[in-house]
Amino acid sequence: MPRLQDKVAIITGGSGGIGAEATRMFTAEGASVVVADLDEDRGRELVRSVVESGGRAEFFRTDVTSSEDWDALIDFTRGTFQKLDVLINNAGISHLGMTDPTSLDGWNQLMNVNASSIFLGTNAAVPAMTEAGGGSIVNVSSVYGILGSHGHPGYNASKGAVRALTKATAVSQGSRGIRANSVHPGVMPPMRTGGTVDDRILELRAGFAKSTPLGRLGTSADVAGALLFLASDESSYITGAEIVIDGGLMAQ
Numbered sequence: 001m002p003r004l005q006d007k008v009a010i011i012t013g014g015s016g017g018i019g020a021e022a023t024r025m026f027t028a029e030g031a032s033v034v035v036a037d038l039d040e041d042r043g044r045e046l047v048r049s050v051v052e053s054g055g056r057a058e059f060f061r062t063d064v065t066s067s068e069d070w071d072a073l074i075d076f077t078r079g080t081f082q083k084l085d086v087l088i089n090n091a092g093i094s095h096l097g098m099t100d101p102t103s104l105d106g107w108n109q110l111m112n113v114n115a116s117s118i119f120l121g122t123n124a125a126v127p128a129m130t131e132a133g134g135g136s137i138v139n140v141s142s143v144y145g146i147l148g149s150h151g152h153p154g155y156n157a158s159k160g161a162v163r164a165l166t167k168a169t170a171v172s173q174g175s176r177g178i179r180a181n182s183v184h185p186g187v188m189p190p191m192r193t194g195g196t197v198d199d200r201i202l203e204l205r206a207g208f209a210k211s212t213p214l215g216r217l218g219t220s221a222d223v224a225g226a227l228l229f230l231a232s233d234e235s236s237y238i239t240g241a242e243i244v245i246d247g248g249l250m251a252q
């Protein structure tokens with residue numbers, strides 16, 4: 001039986017690297033997926049290719065920082081696929097494309113898109129999941145939500161907030177049958193929304209690959225595989241957990 005048979009999932013940031021890979025995997029495993037993203041062109045193209053290969057997916061333009069957009073997204077999902085079982089809070093931005101990530105503006109932007117969005121999404125999804133008899137929320141954090149790093153405090157803090165919010169959700173929603181877990185990708189190919197990648201960043205990443213026990217950077221599929229497991233009933237007794245997907249970087 002497909003691993004996500006009859007599940008209905010929302011994947012935020014579904015037009016991007018990890019989100020698009022998760023959309024392909026989830027639909028191949030029987031889920032109906034709503035791709036929720038600001039990037040309409042890529043999102044609609046992805047949905048077209050999924051539907052062409054026999055999957056069920058829809059695109060819904062969503063700004064995850066807007067509570068009105070969240071309400072509309074949940075209404076759309078229930079109207080189209082009748083229920084909501086899985087929410088993958090994956091949309092996010094990095095400090096790389098910002099003029100000054102250490103300014104208050106930079107901090108606010110990172111906290112808003114990476115952390116407050118998940119607070120809004122969780123609040124919007126819980127009533128629909130409760131009606132469905134339970135659900136799974138998976139929040140995409142980062143190893144930099146656990147570790148500190150130089151020069152981008154807002155990224156660290158926003159991803160740390162995601163980690164703690166996930167545990168708060170697991171504790172407060174467990175009695176409704178709603179699970180919440182976080183995933184923490186390590187160093188991967190740069191995020192598409194991360195701005196220009198200069199030689200210094202490429203050099204840094206090559207260094208990370210060398211110092212990672214598995215000897216390579218991560219891929220979108222590495223992360224999407226963990227999202228699939230946490231979305232499925234295979235993880236039905238796992239809540240409040242964090243899965244680090246970093247090739248062993250943090251184990252050292």
Ligand SMILES: NC(=O)c1ccc[n+]([C@@H]2O[C@H](COP(=O)([O-])OP(=O)(O)OC[C@H]3O[C@@H](n4cnc5c(N)ncnc54)[C@H](O)[C@@H]3O)[C@@H](O)[C@H]2O)c1
Binds near residue numbers: 038
């Ligand atoms: N790539 C990495 O190295 C890496 C490492 C650790 C964690 N992560 C996390 O993984 C997640 C996905 O990253 P990715 O590498 O696929 O990046 P990506 O830039 O390819 O995709 C992010 C997607 O989020 C969307 N998005 C941004 N702001 C939005 C908003 N306000 N509303 C709706 N959609 C919005 C973008 O349009 C984009 O499609 C992010 O949360 C990121 O922080 C990535």
